[in-house]
Amino acid sequence: MAATTKEQLVLEFESFIPYIQSLEPLDERIWETPLADGKWNLKALLCHIMKWDKYFYEEAFAKVKAGQPLTAKHLNFNEFNARAAEYAQTVPRQEIIRQFIHYRSRLISDMTGISDEAFVQTYPDGDGKKFSYRGHLRGFLPHDRHHKKQIGQFIQAVHSA
Template sequence: MAAKTNEQLVLEFHSFIPYVQSIQHLEDALWEAPVKPGKWSLKEMLCHIMRWDQYFYEEAFAKVKAGQPLTAKHLNFNEFNAKAIEYAQTVTLQEIIRQLIEYRSKMIDDMTGITDAEFLTTYPDGDGKPFSYRGHLRGFIPHDKHHKKQIQQYIQSAALT
């Protein structure tokens, strides 16, 4: 398979928004139950994705746009994810979806209409590691796909019971 263009990557990253909108009307019980024993609920999973988008938007994307040094750092994933799950208990599903669409849309807007050179430009993050829009998407699109697959399997198995 040929390498994806920058525009294709942005479209793929964007596609998570209509996907979430397409499932937002599932029954509340489906949103609250773990997708498998010992796993997160759909609501928690979406909150996890939203919080990563929020983090990278605020600590990297917004900084690039403002011409400021990036503050994104390599975080302890387990700690970050645990805080996202705690946050999920304090807000409604509708609020999580609203925030996910807001942060993902802001990221898309920042990457839309820029040159390929700007898309590939690397900036040192808070740890001095290189950050680029392309690199970010190449890391997070598979992350989206992983969770989307879990969500689809869960919805299919719920429909069979």
């Protein structure tokens, strides 16, 4: 069943943290193997997710909290993702996991304990489009689910090979 309430949405978003932590003990070879032909490896995939969390934390969530104008804008996804994949090659997986937990936790912290009104409150982003915590989760939870499914299929294939 899809998450619909503020609490359900936030809990699903948060559930990716223990899932990623459960992958840390995997052999380094598994972390470095592409998930499929032409796809990223686990390090690059996690970096991709972490970098988006970091971007939205710094350019939207932190701005809302500080009462400042949002600076989040529509970016060139391909360029952003390519930079995330490049970054993944320079950092050990433990550091990527630490950074992922850090930014995901900050996003969750900003949404925990706020009123339902504050959760759906909209703010103009850097492009003048509407941003809200609820909208962010509704956009990124399917993204999380997609990558979690990819990872699960990859791990299952590795273990059955």
